Amino acid sequence: xxxxxxxxxxxxxxPRYLDMSYAEQGPLPEEMRNLDQLSEKDRKLALEFYQSLxxxxxxxxxxxxxxNCGVCTSSCPAAKFYDxxxxxxxxxxxxxxxxxIYEFTNEKVWACVQCYTCSMRCPFNNxxxxxxxxxxxxxxxxxxESAKQILAPYRRILLTVLTTGNQVTPDMIQPETFADWxxxxxxxxxxxxxxxxxxxxDLMQRTDIGxxxxxxxxxxxxxxxxxAGVIESLKNxxxxxxxxxxxxxxxxxxxxxxxxxKYQKGxxxxxxxxxxxxxx
Amino acid sequence: MESSVEQNPEREMERAFPNDLxxxxxxxxxxxxxxxxHGIQHIKELMYKLEDKGEIIVQHIKPSNNPVEYQTIxxxxxxxPTTKLWxxxxxxxxxxxxxxxxxxxxxxxxxxxxYVDEPHQTSCTGWNYHxxxxxxxxxxxxxxxxxxxxxxxxxxxxxxHCGTSFGHYKEIRNMLILHDEVRQxxxxxxxxxxxxxxxxxxxxxxxxxxxxxxxxxASHKRYDLSEIKAAVHTPCHVYKLVPDDTIYDxxxxxxxxxxxxxxxxxxxxxxxxxxxxxxxxxGFGFRHILTExxxxxxxxxxxxxxxxxxxxxxxxxxxxDTGCVTTLDKSQWVGKAHGYNYNLPVLADAQFAALAxxxxxxxxxxxxxxxxxxxxxxxxxxxxxxxxxxxxIQYLQDIKEGKAETEFLYKPHRKIDFYLALPDRVQYERPQ
Ligand code: SF4
Ligand code: SF4
Numbered sequence: 001x002x003x004x005x006x007x008x009x010x011x012x013x014x015p016r017y018l019d020m021s022y023a024e025q026g027p028l029p030e031e032m033r034n035l036d037q038l039s040e041k042d043r044k045l046a047l048e049f050y051q052s053l054x055x056x057x058x059x060x061x062x063x064x065x066x067x068n069c070g071v072c073t074s075s076c077p078a079a080k081f082y083d084x085x086x087x088x089x090x091x092x093x094x095x096x097x098x099x100x101i102y103e104f105t106n107e108k109v110w111a112c113v114q115c116y117t118c119s120m121r122c123p124f125n126n127x128x129x130x131x132x133x134x135x136x137x138x139x140x141x142x143x144x145e146s147a148k149q150i151l152a153p154y155r156r157i158l159l160t161v162l163t164t165g166n167q168v169t170p171d172m173i174q175p176e177t178f179a180d181w182x183x184x185x186x187x188x189x190x191x192x193x194x195x196x197x198x199x200x201x202d203l204m205q206r207t208d209i210g211x212x213x214x215x216x217x218x219x220x221x222x223x224x225x226x227x228a229g230v231i232e233s234l235k236n237x238x239x240x241x242x243x244x245x246x247x248x249x250x251x252x253x254x255x256x257x258x259x260x261x262k263y264q265k266g267x268x269x270x271x272x273x274x275x276x277x278x279x280x
Numbered sequence: 281m282e283s284s285v286e287q288n289p290e291r292e293m294e295r296a297f298p299n300d301l302x303x304x305x306x307x308x309x310x311x312x313x314x315x316x317x318h319g320i321q322h323i324k325e326l327m328y329k330l331e332d333k334g335e336i337i338v339q340h341i342k343p344s345n346n347p348v349e350y351q352t353i354x355x356x357x358x359x360x361p362t363t364k365l366w367x368x369x370x371x372x373x374x375x376x377x378x379x380x381x382x383x384x385x386x387x388x389x390x391x392x393x394x395y396v397d398e399p400h401q402t403s404c405t406g407w408n409y410h411x412x413x414x415x416x417x418x419x420x421x422x423x424x425x426x427x428x429x430x431x432x433x434x435x436x437x438x439x440x441h442c443g444t445s446f447g448h449y450k451e452i453r454n455m456l457i458l459h460d461e462v463r464q465x466x467x468x469x470x471x472x473x474x475x476x477x478x479x480x481x482x483x484x485x486x487x488x489x490x491x492x493x494x495x496x497x498a499s500h501k502r503y504d505l506s507e508i509k510a511a512v513h514t515p516c517h518v519y520k521l522v523p524d525d526t527i528y529d530x531x532x533x534x535x536x537x538x539x540x541x542x543x544x545x546x547x548x549x550x551x552x553x554x555x556x557x558x559x560x561x562x563g564f565g566f567r568h569i570l571t572e573x574x575x576x577x578x579x580x581x582x583x584x585x586x587x588x589x590x591x592x593x594x595x596x597x598x599x600x601d602t603g604c605v606t607t608l609d610k611s612q613w614v615g616k617a618h619g620y621n622y623n624l625p626v627l628a629d630a631q632f633a634a635l636a637x638x639x640x641x642x643x644x645x646x647x648x649x650x651x652x653x654x655x656x657x658x659x660x661x662x663x664x665x666x667x668x669x670x671x672x673i674q675y676l677q678d679i680k681e682g683k684a685e686t687e688f689l690y691k692p693h694r695k696i697d698f699y700l701a702l703p704d705r706v707q708y709e710r711p712q
Contacts, residue, residue: 077561113565114410116520136413165402167371182613185651202692210375214399227469228419
């Protein structure tokens with residue numbers, strides 16, 4: 001932590017470095033809360049991180065100017081509950097303070113709830129919520145510690161979304177994990193099978209998936225995720241998950257090709273297909 | 281130790297604002313994106329130029345979609361197709377609020393709308409992206425275009441169920457149109473799937489569809505809502521993400537708030553009531569609702585439910601997105617631990633409308649998946665809830681024992697449809 005009295009900053013002459021964020025000008029500013037100085041090793045990584053970020057085609061488009069007015073932070077839901085505020089991030093970006101951007105990414109960026117209120121209100125038209133997504137995307141790409149921690153409890157969900165294209169499953173609402181939703185919300189978990197069976201849409205009758213996508217769709221989705229490099233970027237975060245997804249892909253792809261071939265030759269007997277490929 | 285910024289500020293300035301970037305080009309892009317009132321207009325002009333050059337396929341809204349025209353916040357026209365619709369599903373709705381999509385289909389059946397609901401789609405994957413950051417522009421665009429392709433090839437117009445999918449697709453559409461480099465990377469991937477880059481002329485949310493049909497739908501109304509005070513939460517991703525691409529109407533707060541879903545509530549004869557945090561987020565947070573609910577519960581309760589009840593005496597909360605229904609509905613019970621026992625019923629606009637039109641609250645509205653007191657609300661408007669409940673319990677029992685079949689809203693798919701996306705599928709997928 002910073003001690004107000006001992007903070008000594010030597011400011012360059014550039015006027016963009018002079019603003020409310022320095023200790024001399026007031027009480028401990030948010031820029032200094034929870035951010036420590038980086039070690040030499042981290043500084044190098046921070047610079048690399050920033051350079052990749054700043055060379056992304058969206059960065060300069062999303063980052064315009066900043067009045068330092070705080071309109072963004074004043075309406076930010078996350079700022080009401082966390083040590084977090086978008087104004088702070090934009091200020092670091094305006095000044096190219098790569099070390100602070102890096103620290104912000106590790107300590108604070110995951111607090112944002114992606115409501116886009118800041119983006120709509122910013123008088124300078126910064127696409128603030130989009131810049132936050134850029135930081136998160138690059139945190140995953142760089143395999144940063146904060147991304148690993150955040151994604152650890154999220155693993156099952158990642159597997160579901162990357163292999164089926166559905167984010168959540170009906171059967172994930174279980175008393176032990178969702179007790180705070182109350183007894184009424186958990187009622188269905190007891191007899192999930194029959195409650196799902198009673199939904200009047202055939203695609204929505206399973207308990208382990210929101211809707212039953214076709215096999216071809218699942219394979220196509222995974223092809224996109226692989227070709228666009230999403231699966232590859234998981235390697236740094238969770239190697240087991242990466243391996244699992246690739247295995248699933250190979251199996252499904254082969255199965256799909258067999259079915260397609262039979263169909264094209266007119267040899268496919270629909271009756272012989274398993275009731276659901278999800279059960280395989 | 282001096283940082284490199286301090287050692288060499290000029291070089292760091294260079295890094296922050298590189299000279300080798302084409303700033304003129306970036307500036308033009310930003311103008312297109314933001315300059316009010318022409319933002320979306322410019323995107324559309326560019327879209328048609330790309331179409332003329334054969335760079336993309338645009339799926340047009342046709343007379344067979346029977347479109348109506350409304351205005352966006354900037355007064356620009358937005359066409360809303362009303363029939364021949366391809367329902368683009370929402371993962372969270374289908375997973376945890378099944379009565380949301382079933383209400384949409386039920387209303388469509390009632391209004392004799394032509395639609396398909398098919399298994400050849402994934403979610404937009406936007407929930408995952410905003411939660412985890414584990415994706416990238418090309419992948420997000422690929423997911424969107426793959427889904428749109430399936431609608432395009434059978435000539436049905438995409439209608440997007442989820443608010444996040446809607447906002448997210450508007451953003452990705454803009455990105456695809458503005459950035460050649462994304463198209464260049466995406467094209468070979470789509471070719472691998474025997475598809476091309478297709479973009480619909482308008483990105484349309486079902487809440488817009490419901491609003492433009494709400495007078496017609498309300499003519500089928502069975503219960504009187506004139507005593508009902510409805511607090512409305514307009515979902516952030518519907519109107520804050522690409523703000524100039526959703527419809528407004530002077531009947532809704534003089535056109536100062538989005539037309540949907542408030543306009544639907546008005547056209548159904550209920551009273552929309554105002555509260556000071558109407559503009560605030562619900563607290564969903566994407567990742568927060570799953571793995572950091574301390575925030576979600578507190579925000580939903582104190583920033584939304586408490587003001588809606590204390591300031592506006594609301595009888596019901598009406599909203600129009602997956603995440604908002606889930607958050608507002610599921611975050612109330614836990615407040616009891618601290619003496620906050622509000623139990624304000626939460627419904628999607630489609631459920632609100634379908635229930636008022638006389639849909640079965642359990643078989644169609646699927647209100648038993650809600651945590652708040654929806655039954656109490658229905659009793660208030662005169663729905664014989666006990667009767668429906670007894671019938672439903674019997675129905676569940678019969679299904680369980682194999683004595684009854686599920687009463688489907690449209691003909692179930694063939695087995696092959698769960699495997700392959702066949703060109704002849706549309707003949708089998710239309711409602712009966
Ligand atoms: S609202 Fe915009 S201009 Fe104001 S502080 Fe935030 S980013 Fe800067
Ligand atoms: S998008 Fe994030 S930073 Fe912006 S207002 Fe919402 S929570 Fe705050």
